[in-house]
Amino acid sequence: MADLKNDRFLRALMREPVDRTPLWMMRQAGRYLPEYRATRQQAGSFMGLCTNPELACEVTLQPLRRYAMDAAILFSDILTIPDAMGLGLYFAEGEGPGFERPLQGAADIEALEPERAVSELGYVMDAVALIRRELKGEVPLIGFSGSPWTLATYMVEGGSSKDFAKVKALAFNEPAVMHSLLEKLADAVALYLGAQVAHGAQALQIFDTWGGALSHAAYREFSLNYMGRIIEQLPKTAEGRRVPVIVFTKGGGQWLEAIADCGADAVGLDWTTDIGDARRRVGDRVALQGNMDPSMLFASPERIREEVTTILEGFGAGTGHIFNLGHGITPGVNPDHVSAMVDAVTGLSGQYHAP
Amino acid sequence: MADLKNDRFLRALMREPVDRTPLWMMRQAGRYLPEYRATRQQAGSFMGLCTNPELACEVTLQPLRRYAMDAAILFSDILTIPDAMGLGLYFAEGEGPGFERPLQGAADIEALEPERAVSELGYVMDAVALIRRELKGEVPLIGFSGSPWTLATYMVEGGSSKDFAKVKALAFNEPAVMHSLLEKLADAVALYLGAQVAHGAQALQIFDTWGGALSHAAYREFSLNYMGRIIEQLPKTAEGRRVPVIVFTKGGGQWLEAIADCGADAVGLDWTTDIGDARRRVGDRVALQGNMDPSMLFASPERIREEVTTILEGFGAGTGHIFNLGHGITPGVNPDHVSAMVDAVTGLSGQYHAP
Numbered sequence: 001m002a003d004l005k006n007d008r009f010l011r012a013l014m015r016e017p018v019d020r021t022p023l024w025m026m027r028q029a030g031r032y033l034p035e036y037r038a039t040r041q042q043a044g045s046f047m048g049l050c051t052n053p054e055l056a057c058e059v060t061l062q063p064l065r066r067y068a069m070d071a072a073i074l075f076s077d078i079l080t081i082p083d084a085m086g087l088g089l090y091f092a093e094g095e096g097p098g099f100e101r102p103l104q105g106a107a108d109i110e111a112l113e114p115e116r117a118v119s120e121l122g123y124v125m126d127a128v129a130l131i132r133r134e135l136k137g138e139v140p141l142i143g144f145s146g147s148p149w150t151l152a153t154y155m156v157e158g159g160s161s162k163d164f165a166k167v168k169a170l171a172f173n174e175p176a177v178m179h180s181l182l183e184k185l186a187d188a189v190a191l192y193l194g195a196q197v198a199h200g201a202q203a204l205q206i207f208d209t210w211g212g213a214l215s216h217a218a219y220r221e222f223s224l225n226y227m228g229r230i231i232e233q234l235p236k237t238a239e240g241r242r243v244p245v246i247v248f249t250k251g252g253g254q255w256l257e258a259i260a261d262c263g264a265d266a267v268g269l270d271w272t273t274d275i276g277d278a279r280r281r282v283g284d285r286v287a288l289q290g291n292m293d294p295s296m297l298f299a300s301p302e303r304i305r306e307e308v309t310t311i312l313e314g315f316g317a318g319t320g321h322i323f324n325l326g327h328g329i330t331p332g333v334n335p336d337h338v339s340a341m342v343d344a345v346t347g348l349s350g351q352y353h354a355p
Numbered sequence: 356m357a358d359l360k361n362d363r364f365l366r367a368l369m370r371e372p373v374d375r376t377p378l379w380m381m382r383q384a385g386r387y388l389p390e391y392r393a394t395r396q397q398a399g400s401f402m403g404l405c406t407n408p409e410l411a412c413e414v415t416l417q418p419l420r421r422y423a424m425d426a427a428i429l430f431s432d433i434l435t436i437p438d439a440m441g442l443g444l445y446f447a448e449g450e451g452p453g454f455e456r457p458l459q460g461a462a463d464i465e466a467l468e469p470e471r472a473v474s475e476l477g478y479v480m481d482a483v484a485l486i487r488r489e490l491k492g493e494v495p496l497i498g499f500s501g502s503p504w505t506l507a508t509y510m511v512e513g514g515s516s517k518d519f520a521k522v523k524a525l526a527f528n529e530p531a532v533m534h535s536l537l538e539k540l541a542d543a544v545a546l547y548l549g550a551q552v553a554h555g556a557q558a559l560q561i562f563d564t565w566g567g568a569l570s571h572a573a574y575r576e577f578s579l580n581y582m583g584r585i586i587e588q589l590p591k592t593a594e595g596r597r598v599p600v601i602v603f604t605k606g607g608g609q610w611l612e613a614i615a616d617c618g619a620d621a622v623g624l625d626w627t628t629d630i631g632d633a634r635r636r637v638g639d640r641v642a643l644q645g646n647m648d649p650s651m652l653f654a655s656p657e658r659i660r661e662e663v664t665t666i667l668e669g670f671g672a673g674t675g676h677i678f679n680l681g682h683g684i685t686p687g688v689n690p691d692h693v694s695a696m697v698d699a700v701t702g703l704s705g706q707y708h709a710p
Contacts, residue, residue, distance in 0.1 A: 163649065163650055163685050164650060165650055165653050165685060165687065168648070168650040168651075168653060168654075169650070169653035169654060172650075172651060172653070172654035172655075172658050172662075173653075173654050173655050173658060212627065214627070214648075215626040215627060215648050215681075216627060216628060216629045216632075217629070217665070218648070219627075251606070251627065253608075253609045254608045254609055254627060254628060271570040272567065272569070272570060272571060272574075272606065272609060273571060273609060274571045274572070277571075293523070293569075293570050293573070294518065295518055295519060295520055295523040295524070295527075296523075296527060298520050298523060298524035298527070298528075299523075299524060299527035299528050300527075300528050303527050303528060307527075310572070326570075330518050330520060332520065
């Protein structure tokens, strides 16, 4: 493997000194880029893109050609694991993802095989290995997975949901069954992320997209616990270097202290949290990632620059901040506005890291 | 007007002693009730129901016939004001609300007339007066409105939105234009709520459904400020009694201290906040309303009772708690499960109010 030329991202995750604040962007390989849309069309379908390592590699690298991002993130979907477990993932036009065979009860859960998260997902590992090779050490590669709770919501609801009625009814009425599902998913995610590391991922992010739909108590019981269980099982180092883990619970701003104690190296923040307050709350336990409102990219370049300044100033001096959006970039954003954000971070953040 | 027989709700809002914790339920007049669905069918359409004072009164009273609720809430829609301002509200089957003529820019905003929130909404005032009369003093009547920010999101987006791209672009790029819209809406809401009080409403709630989509700073600038501006303009008393105001920002759990300072008598909590923590944070500045996860009503009666106990115990001894869900009740809930919740609150809460 080529030596890593830019380790700013990995260093900031470990709260080691850096020359400026590193940045990347959730969903940076995405529909806002014309070159992404062209490759997506070439692939024929979204899953066609995910399952083709060459095309997945291509879209992963596209944003790096445009912007001074300090990390690449594997292009894939958060629902590969349930698909590998036999639920039949599909994407209907204009709708969210769906499963042909959602979980109907305890027997379906009993039959789930966590090992399939590795045995059936060779295409993901091939993509990881290829991307890592093609990166040529320019920046580190982030592997990722959905959180057990987030995967469970789709697997039980059969797709996206507004109120999570089915999965919450299962959690509230049959907690033992729900816990057996979450245990299996945690083990599957741990295997999956471990395999991504084995194939070249240098940092990991767990996307807990729907943890914020739970109550404070239910979040700890059904989501956070299982992210901790995953982290316990992950390799701490690879290639002689720490493999840092970022946990991102959208809507988790009230629970930062608890999240900071789950074993992760860094906590992702959505834009509802003041990053300065967040830093005071978590102290030096974890690094913080975030947290510009993705919709700020619809504002003018001047306004974007102002917002970047506010966030950098909010975190303040010292390491431990990875600049990012507070959620994935929205389709329809002008790519030049991303440049404005990147230029602001790279141009303005050095002063917070003066030796 | 008949004397008020049950003032538990109004007393708790003012943090005065009560014999047990009062309760009501957001969207208590709603689709989970078969009698509501029958009246809705009779009305022909949702707006037909809203604009017919007799039918609006009927559905307002329906949940009170089943459950020991301590308040009635006017049956209406949060988007009556923009409709009255000429935007043309419609409800397409299976979609959310929409506007035929969304706001396109500064000229459209300039043309908006706040007075129309009263002059065009006689049907709302007729419903308020009729409901108040028909309540015969059994329980107090809550009037309500959407918050200026929440109304603005629909008026600019033209309907529901996932990312609020248009309204946020307006707020970020042309803050002066956005503020002129929000000022007009605040004044319209103040007139509207004032007229509801004049027609018999005894307490008021401002529903800030989409405040939680903003960043911490943008929330204060674009939502909370304007709820404060409304409260300043409202009559403090009517019929010789304080008219308490509840502010409910869904997703506002991180900002409770600021919300508690906006001038409201009570703050609504969604289910992501621990109500005990919330009480410690706001002290005796405001009463708290909430905060059971609406999806808990899909659980068993035993589990519901357990959750009610946890919330009552979480708030602890003393007045200042109004039991409610953390958001509107979900269609599809079994009405017997609501009974389980109501029985638990009425049966178990007395111990927290021992003299």
